[in-house]
Amino acid sequence: MGGIEPFTPDDDYCVYCHAPAAGMCAACGALCCPDCVELVMGWTTRRAVCRTCAIDEAPPQRATARALPWLAGIAGLAAALYMLSW
Ligand SMILES: [Zn+2]
Ligand SMILES: [Zn+2]
Numbered sequence: 833m834g835g836i837e838p839f840t841p842d843d844d845y846c847v848y849c850h851a852p853a854a855g856m857c858a859a860c861g862a863l864c865c866p867d868c869v870e871l872v873m874g875w876t877t878r879r880a881v882c883r884t885c886a887i888d889e890a891p892p893q894r895a896t897a898r899a900l901p902w903l904a905g906i907a908g909l910a911a912a913l914y915m916l917s918w
Pocket of ligand 1: 851
């Protein structure tokens, strides 16, 4: 677009390591280079997010696995209460 620029604007550098950026984090919009970005598996799509955001966004499988004992406990409690209410 408009010819070759002799200089790359500062905005095109990774905000973490100042390497040439490849794209923006899908979560926070920070410019990231391929080294500082991680692919996070979403429910339907894969998103490229920076490492800071990737830590916050645990993979859904792990989140579900962590939630399962809780869900089972709640379901068991609800079932017990349901039985007792008869
Ligand atoms: Zn980087
Ligand atoms: Zn981010």
